Amino acid sequence: MTTGRSMRAGEAVLGGGLIALGGLIAVETMLTPSVGRAVVGPALFPYLISGGLVLVGLSLLREAFAGAVAHAEGLELDLWAVALVAAGLAVQFLLLDTLGWIPSTTILFAAVSRAFGGRRLVVNLAIGLALAAFTFVAFNYGLGLNLPEGSIVERLTSPDAE
Structure with missing residues (x-):
């Protein structure tokens, strides 16, 4: 467990990867032709998923660069x-x-x-x-x-x- 202010490379790479994946899903959703004119169409969920991926990626990047404690006391990878x-x-x-x-x-x-x-x-x-x-x-x-x-x-x- 590291508690210093140094960047956590694993979190930074994972955060960047999630942001890239979220962006890719958003771009592919934009490029996919839409069917119908409904407000809630088949593109809604890919956009929600891409937005969620970007938010989680940004959160991981923030923690990686801020040097936040990745694992609280008593939390271990199971x-x-x-x-x-x-x-x-x-x-x-x-x-x-x-x-x-x-x-x-x-x-x-x-x-x-x-x-x-x-x-x-x-x-x-x-x-x-x-x-x-x-x-x-x-x-x-x-x-x-x-x-x-x-x-x-x-x-x-x-x-x-x-």
């Missing part, structure tokens, strides 16, 4: 939690096409909950299932943006399955 979140994301990515949005996102939620200290697996799975089902219904039926059902569900529900 590699097990980072690995668990990364594993949850990998499992979701690998199972999304096969199992679909609801089961893969439920597994991801349970993994992230465990990484943040949740010990009740059944409760976390139930909450993850409820949130995944809600987002699936909201996107598929409310917004008309189809999240993957999964090839297993598609085979079971298709008329040719019999």
Whole structure:
């Protein structure tokens, strides 16, 4: 832990990278042709994400150059939690096409909950299932943006399955 006024190179590089990524997303969103004239269109979320990335990047740069204490007393990097979140994301990515949005996102939620200290697996799975089902219904039926059902569900529900 360094508490001096020296620049933190890692935070500076990460902050600059986030600013560059946010700028790239904003430029690509501007260059993508818009469809329709709605106030809230498909470009809203990429702009929000790019703005968030730029704000986080600026915050990291400010801390890096101000020499702020990066780690408060008692806060250490928990590699097990980072690995668990990364594993949850990998499992979701690998199972999304096969199992679909609801089961893969439920597994991801349970993994992230465990990484943040949740010990009740059944409760976390139930909450993850409820949130995944809600987002699936909201996107598929409310917004008309189809999240993957999964090839297993598609085979079971298709008329040719019999």
